[in-house]
Amino acid sequence: MGQGVRWPRPPVEGQSWRNDSKKKCEFHHDIGYNMEDCYTLCREIRRLCEQGELSHLLPRGGKQQDKVSYAKPATPPTCTKIINAIIGGLDLSILTYSATKRRATETKGDRLETSCRVSHSNLPAVAFDEEDIHDSQEHHDALIITLSMANCTVRKVLVDTGSSVNLIMLKTIENMGFNEKDLQKKTIQLVGFSGEIANSLGEIVISTYAGGINKQVRYLVIDGPSTYNVILGRPWLNLM
Template structure:
């Protein structure tokens, strides 16, 4: 058997087994690639790892780096010079961090098969319902790509807020294709989630939208929340355990 490949040796052993004689070569090859025939491989020539799967392929060789220029955020500014200036100004003013760690900080957030409510394949975005200022607000999009929290002007009006509740703040918002729109106002709304009533800042925009509210990274980081579009839920740690929306 000198010079024979592992595949040919495996096929010979399969052909001599009554259980596999009626199986065609393509099916045998498929089982071989999946590692289900590792028990028939010659000793020392097993290519599969301990769990029966083939080893992952090596990454391709990258010959070029593709960069992108993006705008900033309402924390660091919306230009490179503004972000650089803020970093310089706050470098020596950062308070000393405490070594005290809360119970919530030590709580692990994980997803498992019990969080899957629909076994069908989907590509749905993550939409939740929130209690905001004594109103139940539906069609709230959780968007990790957004650097701000947004609320529609029509939603503000339906919730009963008046002009005096809004603060004038115009910030350019850049869309996926580079188009720019300006926010009209800013508002702070108490937002209740999982036992916490947080004062959350939203930028108000006017225009047609499928959603009432878009929760971006500011809210996710405030709650230390971890969203999963696959599991269609958001989880975040609390002193009394992990809450799920």
């Protein structure tokens, strides 16, 4: 098919890390694996099939079949509520509720005056656009996302590749409409990064929707203060 195929670059001589000369991939002209196991070739064949280039090679079940049909992504579930994370202050905090309320009352007039003054200015809006989304610079920020879980939009979900379990806070499942009776009793001792130890209250399976895929995900439920509603670890990543 000539230039109709996206041919891979040939390997640089002497730089291949494979040493099994009994297996050879004719597509890459490389050794170490058979051509039938080449993922790049499989993706290229699929692309050509979708374009109708290989229709004469596809099986025909009594009628013309020029395209390969694939499973459609799952329909996003209906959202019935939104779960936010509200973290309370420490008991030892200098700012008590009474002091905060008193300060808010004292500065109410100042805020109103400032609001009126700013509303007539030409300050730029604080927002994110397409340039921010497609920023190619590498960063080491935590990946915090919003997911649809059991017909609830759950925010403050941390994707943690260093976690060996999926965690969900007791307060979160209560806000979602579950209670401790819905848990499968299973106590597991969890050890944090700094050595602190916490025991799980049990397990719960919750449907979790992301990127067109709906999975039944098993979570360990813990009770305690947390910055996040859910911590998704390697089990969820591998499942996806």
